[in-house]
Amino acid sequence: MHSSILLFFSTCPTHAFAEKIGVTPQFISDVERAVVGISVPTLKKVCLTLGCSSDFLIFGKADSSYLSSITQKIQYMSEGQLKAAEQVIDIMADSIPKNDKDKDKK
Template sequence: MDWSAIGKRIRCQREYMGLTREQFAEQIEVTPKFCSDIETGAKGMSVPTLCRIARTLRLSTDYILYGRRGQEDPEPVMRVLETCSAQERTYAEQLLKTFVAAMNMKDNEKAPL
């Protein structure tokens, strides 16, 4: 096991989600120090802790352990939306609908008659 690479993947996703180490540690039920040890690769983790990390970070355990993206990993847009509040998701949905409608109009203008 490459604990350093595992820790880096965990830290990158935690930071991407805007979680402090303290917030993350609380959510996965470990101390901030142990969380730091995991992220630096100084220590490994138990299977239950790995599962809590995967659930909290919305990543597959396969990705955390091996860096392989599987079918259960969310798409990039979904990863962004999952970090938004309900109000932000509603606004993003409206923007996406407007964008898709505009793209459809553009495609229809190019279609031969």
């Protein structure tokens, strides 16, 4: 799991998360252990609650529409602004725990 999702779970008990998405804590446990699958409507509720895409949950990557949105925002920046944006991205990337980066490469 990615650090942002782990942070969410560290601040939101399983029963509270289960209540938010309309399932039982046992169901969440069963999904985590791959005992049961998850329906598309429930996956959508999970994504909306966590504020992430299903691609991110499953593959650990942002969906292309989100990346396209970022591209649109930076396409008219000056060279100096782009360098500053790259520095910010580098700082953020360096702050991600090493094990999360390694998982994305697989």
